[in-house]
């Protein structure tokens with residue numbers, strides 16, 4: 001197809017939209033290692049997981065064989081409010097960079113939650129409602145997941161209790177108010193409302209909290225309240241499954257115009273957007289049909305893939321969750337306080353960890369000044385103020401496009417633009433004031449995290 005017939009933004013018609021999620025585990029030769037019960041070290045069963053998660057979600061979590069799972073009608077209906085998300089050709093950025101590369105981004109920031117997290121939030125809220133639950137509990141770091149979940153719970157009239165990492169609770173009061181506007185209750189974590197919170201506060205008075213700690217509190221709150229379950233916005237297999245809608249739409253849009261990407265890039269915190277974006281493409285690679293170059297981008301200050309260990313670890317600080325085999329810095333790892341750009345979870349999706357260990361994708365760590373430089377360049381030329389998390393992917397997309405400029409290669413690059421950054425202006429302010437520092441942990445800094453890994 002000639003260049004001029006490819007629109008600036010590729011949208012799908014309703015009948016072209018995915019009606020099933022794709023489960024990449026079905027095509028993996030080496031399946032991700034099972035979640036283990038921390039007491040018995042035996043693989044978790046659906047029954048055990050159902051104490052914490054909704055039953056249907058527990059089943060999805062453990063299903064390594066069903067390739068396609070129908071998206072329920074109610075979820076398809078909700079998706080229609082903000083999907084399809086556009087696949088945009090970054091013509092202006094290409095021109096600015098003077099690169100022969102073709103750059104596309106899949107923009108997931110086009111909903112009030114401001115990120116891709118709504119794709120899984122609505123699915124998890126739906127299954128909770130269907131099971132007849134009263135509500136759900138969760139943690140949130142930067143606040144995108146809490147926002148997405150409170151929107152989803154409002155839609156299905158479910159109660160939503162959010163434990164928000166204390167430093168974010170204090171630094172992002174507007175995020176908090178969005179969640180409350182959608183009816184959620186928001187508690188700064190660690191708090192006095194849970195046993196694990198009280199214990200952490202006693203051991204570390206004045207702590208500003210962490211994701212691992214907020215997870216422990218949210219799990220305890222769910223287990224201790226009749227009619228409640230815990231939900232998580234990343235890392236889990238079920239979340240990657242729901243997020244496959246990103247990749248399926250991307251693939252349908254590219255296929256529609258006969259475009260084949262060479263490089264697919266995503267930022268990686270717990271791995272949900274990256275896993276969702278690459279899943280259908282990775283499926284082709286796993287089945288030997290096509291080859292793609294996948295790049296996971298993580299912060300140099302929280303380098304789970306590039307410097308972590310592939311080992312069984314705790315998913316939370318309080319060690320109440322199942323053990324997962326993943327690339328991890330250890331549940332005791334705490335990123336440096338001057339790290340501003342999200343993506344601060346110590347571990348990584350077990351699916352992506354296995355794919356990475358099998359050499360099926362690359363991972364790169366980038367420093368935050370370079371990330372914000374890319375964010376600003378993108379904001380000024382493409383008209384979207386990107387989330388700091390998303391800007392990790394922008395950084396590497398620009399780097400790859402600049403390589404093409406040197407070699408003259410006309411590669412097609414696709415990256416995930418996971419969200420907008422309007423609630424991250426404190427970080428942007430720091431960058432604009434020239435006060436952002438790059439901090440790369442030394443091996444010494446990483447040691448306490450590794451020492452916290454369980455002996456297996």
Ligand SMILES: *Cc1c(COP(=O)(O)O)cnc(C)c1O
Nearest residue numbers: 144234269270271272273389419
């Ligand atoms: C949460 C979030 C991420 C990182 O989470 P993943 O599970 O790794 O995708 C990236 N970008 C945005 C905008 C987010 O809100």
